[in-house]
Amino acid sequence: MSRLLDCISKQLLVSFVPPLHNTTTVPRQEMQGEKMRWSNLFIPTLREDPADAEVSSHRLLIRAGYIRQLTAGVYSLLPLGQRVRLKVMQIIREEMNRVGGQEFFLPALHPAELWKESGRWEVMGENMFKFRDRKSTEMGLGMTHEEVFTSIARHSISSYRQLPQVWYQIQTKFRDEARPKSGLLRVREFTMKDAYSFDVDRTGLDKSFQDQYDAYCRIFTRCGLKYTAVEASSGAMGGSQSTEFMVRTEAGEDHIVLCEKCGYAANVEKATSKLPDVDDGDGATATEEFPTPGVHTIEDLTTFPGGASADRQIKTLVYVLDDNVALVLMRGDHELNEIKLQDATGAINIRHAQADEIREALGASAGSLGAVGVTRSSHPKITLVIAEEALRGRRNMTTGANKDDHHLRGVAIDRDISVDKWASLRSVKAGETCSTCGGVLDVFKAVEVGHIFKLGTKYSDSMGARVLLADGTEVPIIMGSYGIGVERAIAAAVESFHDKAGIAWPASIAPFHVVVTPVNIKDQELFGTAQRVYDELVKAGIEALLDDRDERAGVKFNDADLIGVPYRITIGKKVKEGKVELMTRSTRESEDVSIESVVPVIAAKLEASIT
RNA sequence: CGGGGCGUGGCUCAGCCUGGUAGAGCGCUCGGUUCGGGACCGAGAGGUCGUUGGUUCGAAUCCAAUCGCCCCGACCA
Numbered sequence: 248m249s250r251l252l253d254c255i256s257k258q259l260l261v262s263f264v265p266p267l268h269n270t271t272t273v274p275r276q277e278m279q280g281e282k283m284r285w286s287n288l289f290i291p292t293l294r295e296d297p298a299d300a301e302v303s304s305h306r307l308l309i310r311a312g313y314i315r316q317l318t319a320g321v322y323s324l325l326p327l328g329q330r331v332r333l334k335v336m337q338i339i340r341e342e343m344n345r346v347g348g349q350e351f352f353l354p355a356l357h358p359a360e361l362w363k364e365s366g367r368w369e370v371m372g373e374n375m376f377k378f379r380d381r382k383s384t385e386m387g388l389g390m391t392h393e394e395v396f397t398s399i400a401r402h403s404i405s406s407y408r409q410l411p412q413v414w415y416q417i418q419t420k421f422r423d424e425a426r427p428k429s430g431l432l433r434v435r436e437f438t439m440k441d442a443y444s445f446d447v448d449r450t451g452l453d454k455s456f457q458d459q460y461d462a463y464c465r466i467f468t469r470c471g472l473k474y475t476a477v478e479a480s481s482g483a484m485g486g487s488q489s490t491e492f493m494v495r496t497e498a499g500e501d502h503i504v505l506c507e508k509c510g511y512a513a514n515v516e517k518a519t520s521k522l523p524d525v526d527d528g529d530g531a532t533a534t535e536e537f538p539t540p541g542v543h544t545i546e547d548l549t550t551f552p553g554g555a556s557a558d559r560q561i562k563t564l565v566y567v568l569d570d571n572v573a574l575v576l577m578r579g580d581h582e583l584n585e586i587k588l589q590d591a592t593g594a595i596n597i598r599h600a601q602a603d604e605i606r607e608a609l610g611a612s613a614g615s616l617g618a619v620g621v622t623r624s625s626h627p628k629i630t631l632v633i634a635e636e637a638l639r640g641r642r643n644m645t646t647g648a649n650k651d652d653h654h655l656r657g658v659a660i661d662r663d664i665s666v667d668k669w670a671s672l673r674s675v676k677a678g679e680t681c682s683t684c685g686g687v688l689d690v691f692k693a694v695e696v697g698h699i700f701k702l703g704t705k706y707s708d709s710m711g712a713r714v715l716l717a718d719g720t721e722v723p724i725i726m727g728s729y730g731i732g733v734e735r736a737i738a739a740a741v742e743s744f745h746d747k748a749g750i751a752w753p754a755s756i757a758p759f760h761v762v763v764t765p766v767n768i769k770d771q772e773l774f775g776t777a778q779r780v781y782d783e784l785v786k787a788g789i790e791a792l793l794d795d796r797d798e799r800a801g802v803k804f805n806d807a808d809l810i811g812v813p814y815r816i817t818i819g820k821k822v823k824e825g826k827v828e829l830m831t832r833s834t835r836e837s838e839d840v841s842i843e844s845v846v847p848v849i850a851a852k853l854e855a856s857i858t
Numbered sequence: 859c860g861g862g863g864c865g866u867g868g869c870u871c872a873g874c875c876u877g878g879u880a881g882a883g884c885g886c887u888c889g890g891u892u893c894g895g896g897a898c899c900g901a902g903a904g905g906u907c908g909u910u911g912g913u914u915c916g917a918a919u920c921c922a923a924u925c926g927c928c929c930c931g932a933c934c935a
Contacts, residue, residue: 294884294896295870299928319927367935374934391935425859425933433934481935489935500934598932698935728935748895766894801895808895819894828894 282781283759285794289326292806302498304741305430307750311810313758320427320435322734327810330758332438335470335733336417338755339440342466343415346458348442351416353395359385361394365709370595376421388421393706393728396443400724401712407447410714410724411455415442417733429498431738432694438733443702445724447714452701452725456488459699459729463492466731467696469858471753472740474696477503478513480586481700489517492697492731494739499694504675508686516586519671520679520688522637525558530642531657534619539654543614545579548645548654555579561638561646561658563616565605568594572608573631574618576666578638581673591633591670609649617647619655619663632665635672696736702726744833750811751833754856759792761849762812766800766819776842777818780827783846789853808832813856814849 291312299316300306308314313328324332340350359377362368368375368387376388389395396414404410420439427435444455460476467474474492481489491514493503504518505511513519539551545562548554560579565572566588573592577583589597602612608628609616618632638644642659660666677690707713707723715721737756744751754760761784765777777793784791792812794803800819807815817828817837827845830837831852840848 291868293869298864298870301929316927370935393935422934426929426931428929700935702935730935764894769893799893799895799897801893801897804895806896817894 283792286796302429304738327758334756338469342462346462348413348415355389357387376423390422397706397710407714410447412445431734440731442729444727478517480516487701489700491695493693495693496742499692503693505689506681506686509684511683515674518675520675521682527642534655534657540652555645561644565600571630576634584674587672611649615647615651633668634666697731699729702728749809752811754813759812760790761814762792762807763816764794764803
């Protein structure tokens, strides 16, 4: 038994690295001197729900005394919150180290100059906190650290012999979100583990990427999270392969497409599906214009006499992509996904065109727009006509005539429209067919807790990080970028594991493993037993909390349920029979256990749930 | 950035429409009774009503400006 406990205590409490700045590990309880007595701790639980909290994780983390809001999107972590954060950070740290990661600690304060080199000072725009120092030098708060890590690499790495390298840090990131919301799920200041790999070639990058992928799976599994790794858009910052680690929750803002049958999983920003073939018949030999007074929407045209069903229409959207006007062609019943448009065109800023811009470019107003006959010479304002894949080869379609209150029918895409580019631009809908296996696709909401992708040479090129190969040629370093949002993972855990009474933490990230609750502290026998059990738990390396408050049992039970400690040992009347109660928070099941065996029983349960 | 809502003891809120100098519940302090799922009785402490300006004899209340927070949307490597 002592071997078993020893083993657990190592798993739970060993510090792998010395404390550095804000990233210390949870101190060993037995070395703290002070006992973890509830009466001495700052655990400000609230009896009522906070008024401003909507989502469960936000509501519960505040009510259970884990966090307090300082200002919009900025939260203080109270002692319980910090304990959980340190647990998550320690798991991340161990798994990063396991795949050869070396921990750094980089500044949060960055000179604008560095970000201008990579071009992201402009790209990030308002999302970056920017200001001037006393000398009037432009500065920013780091949103991420590609630039800083790359600047270190370019100064100190010059030979292929020094590669590969995997560098990481766990540090505060700042993003001036337009709309912070949902407690810790979307904030302006947060802890991120960001890692970067540096390799000589693509093969090296593939290995580094796979290492990180494996590490992420272990991290989220150890945190007790049920995650799905999905194909994702790498966004405007570029990257060839992009995987997001998502936790399913209604509070999430991302939409994930999943095939239960073959396991295909992708963010809707990336997902594709197979649509049934459409038989268009032979098609008309030429287009025919017809008047459509009062018809301004796809819906209008489906009911208009001589109109067409939505899947027989071409929807023409006008977008401004980095100051260039583009026509986006979608099937009438399909929805454009703007991220896909961004990915397909490489545009950084995209927006709907304004009414006057539309009229200037096409000579008609929204509701009567079409791409038939639109060419560079006929419509010089239009720089791109991009069409959705589902429109390929379609005939007998109906679309706007670029003449108010008129439409065209008998349109054949290949014959009548000059398409510059084809792309997958539509959002997949639940119930569509999986293009891999033919199964049925499901769509659900999720929160992104991790994101890994291959950067390639974007930063090494722009910032000049190069190495010499054995043959003397100089090549840019190939990079990868790998992030985890620590507080977001915590919030995702609460979203996943809670009930009406409060939080039910996975044991691996719970602030304490056990709470010892004497039903009445004035009863010397009960309280004495509680103290002995507590001492033995601590000795066994188990993180215990003694609820020594002079409160009624109901208050203590409710608080214990609220803060979500995985196990509760209730010390009550049955002490006279040599027994205590062991309650499992997640199932709320209770069992009587003899006083002597309660510590080993808990140790065994923890060993089973903490890996 | 567009739309909506809200700022009143630590927390959740009432009072505002119809101006007259601030209330409840919870929490907190003290005393007593209670004691296995947020007890009860009694006595207390605690608020420049977000801020600034205006109207008025008098403003939490009416007007204006401003700051902040929340929600929806836009936005979001």
